Amino acid sequence: VSNDGSGARPRKQRKTVVQPLSASSYGPPLPEGATLDMLAPDLALLTFSLADAQLPSALTEAEQDIAMRVYLGQSNEEIARHRQSSEHTIGNQLEAIYRKLRVGSRSELVLRLRGGTLDGS
Amino acid sequence: MARRADPIAVVEAAYCLGVDEPGWTAGLAEAATHLLPNTVAGFVAYHVLLDADAVHLEHPAGTRDAAAALASIQNMQQALERYHAGSAGLGERIKARTYGNVTRGTMRQAADRILFSEHQLFGPRWMYTLGVPGVHDVLLLKCPQLDGKHFTLLAAGLPKRRAPTAKERAAFLMIAAHVRAGYRLRRQLRAIQEQGLRAGQDGAVLDAKTMRVLHAEGEAQAPDARETLREMAVRVDRARTQQYGRDERALEVWQGLVDGRWSLVDQFDNDGKRLVIAHRNAEDVRDPRRLSVTEASVMGLAARGYPNKLVAYHLGISEARVSSLLHRAMAKLHIESRVDLVRMFGGSL
Numbered sequence: 001v002s003n004d005g006s007g008a009r010p011r012k013q014r015k016t017v018v019q020p021l022s023a024s025s026y027g028p029p030l031p032e033g034a035t036l037d038m039l040a041p042d043l044a045l046l047t048f049s050l051a052d053a054q055l056p057s058a059l060t061e062a063e064q065d066i067a068m069r070v071y072l073g074q075s076n077e078e079i080a081r082h083r084q085s086s087e088h089t090i091g092n093q094l095e096a097i098y099r100k101l102r103v104g105s106r107s108e109l110v111l112r113l114r115g116g117t118l119d120g121s
Numbered sequence: 122m123a124r125r126a127d128p129i130a131v132v133e134a135a136y137c138l139g140v141d142e143p144g145w146t147a148g149l150a151e152a153a154t155h156l157l158p159n160t161v162a163g164f165v166a167y168h169v170l171l172d173a174d175a176v177h178l179e180h181p182a183g184t185r186d187a188a189a190a191l192a193s194i195q196n197m198q199q200a201l202e203r204y205h206a207g208s209a210g211l212g213e214r215i216k217a218r219t220y221g222n223v224t225r226g227t228m229r230q231a232a233d234r235i236l237f238s239e240h241q242l243f244g245p246r247w248m249y250t251l252g253v254p255g256v257h258d259v260l261l262l263k264c265p266q267l268d269g270k271h272f273t274l275l276a277a278g279l280p281k282r283r284a285p286t287a288k289e290r291a292a293f294l295m296i297a298a299h300v301r302a303g304y305r306l307r308r309q310l311r312a313i314q315e316q317g318l319r320a321g322q323d324g325a326v327l328d329a330k331t332m333r334v335l336h337a338e339g340e341a342q343a344p345d346a347r348e349t350l351r352e353m354a355v356r357v358d359r360a361r362t363q364q365y366g367r368d369e370r371a372l373e374v375w376q377g378l379v380d381g382r383w384s385l386v387d388q389f390d391n392d393g394k395r396l397v398i399a400h401r402n403a404e405d406v407r408d409p410r411r412l413s414v415t416e417a418s419v420m421g422l423a424a425r426g427y428p429n430k431l432v433a434y435h436l437g438i439s440e441a442r443v444s445s446l447l448h449r450a451m452a453k454l455h456i457e458s459r460v461d462l463v464r465m466f467g468g469s470l
Contacts, residue, residue, distance in 0.1 A: 028379045028417035029424035029466035036371035037357050039398070040309065044374045044383065045354050046397040047361075048465055050390065073460050104428065110463040111426030118426050 053113040056101060063097050066090060070106060071113045127155040128409045129453070131296050135303035136386050136400070138310065138347035142168075145307065146273075147182035149300065153275050154184055156292070161255045162278040163187025167194060169272040171228055175205045176221040189253050190278060228263065228272055258282040262293050264300040271308075273300050298406040299384065306386065306400060310346040313353070351389060354396050374399055378454065381411025388455055395465060416450035423447050423459060424466035 033049040053071040055064045062083075069079045076094070080087045103109045108118055130152035137148055150166040167181035178198040183191035197220055203209040204217035256278030264273040275296075285293065377383035383399040385408075390396070402408060412420065415436070422432040429447070433440045447459075456462050 027421050028412060029421050030372060031375055031466060034371035035368050036374055037361060039353055039357060042401040044399045045357055046371055046374055046399065047358055048395040050393055050395055050464060073458055107459045107463045108426045110460050114464060
């Protein structure tokens, strides 16, 4: 159900630009919106806000639903079950999503829905 | 994951709150099999409670091959109970008294002691008392609570006498510290559970003063330690008025989780948030689940949404290595998937 004009199935058409990283980029991931409470003197509660997905309007309704489910961590199999379609259909729809949003992987899609991009802009 | 001498499994078991007491000792015994190869008669774990004039053995559990050791501990447990109840026969009285004295002596020695063949009295003969054949030495890891009354014991029979290496000693002492911390946490939570639970007005700190009877209305089932802790966390989270911001103290604790100064106890999602509960380790104790420098780098890049190929390129290591490092790092911090990782951290880098 791809409809972006290009007839051929796109494969690896996207080029990833490899940019040098600053030294500080190599550390462990650090949370941005986290809050600390102490439950007991030695017991801490860290609360992370899980950002809502920002669903681009370029996606169709079905694609938005699928993107949302990916964002929430569902597998293609689970998504297929919920949407009562086949895993292959989901795979194809995901490919269309990747193409429209110009992302190359599931985690990059999640990053994108979270409002970030791979090159940090 | 049957790795060689892997302390992580035991530490995971020590902080496992979603099981009852017998389940907890069983988990410890099972996980301990990763610590020491070549044991005889499996691993057993149990609690010892020393009263002024009584010795109680509680919740003995063992690995599948520990049936003989376990049976003799249960045997002793019954003998002790009958002895304390005054209903023991002569043979049982002698047995219980001897065992009680030996146990008391063993327990009162220095904290966190590992007995391999250190003491002849408590080495082979201790196991001999338990009547397990084929055992010529014994590993006994003692994890005492500060009150000097409650102990968690991990024990295994060894085929021949030997002393622990320096490395083994260090690893076992570290484990004892986490077992002790895990047990203390369970006891604290049980106390709260029994009293019921109420978040303080300000919701900032839950101490003895702010906890009150709440579950008085005859709830069908008492929650386990984990449920109690989660409920506490949710209440504190709800009671908080402060908005999210860049909380430096939160960063500090997260950093502590990454480098092992804090231990991950539990984490779960609630109301669009992820709640992570961590326990502060003593000064000289680190969690073996701390990330190595490479693991942290790999995880940092993966959290930015980088595919393994790019991570490998940036760090100058193979893709396969990236994959296994990332796997291990996420397992250590209980992050289930790459999607989850990016969702938690992706926008913040």
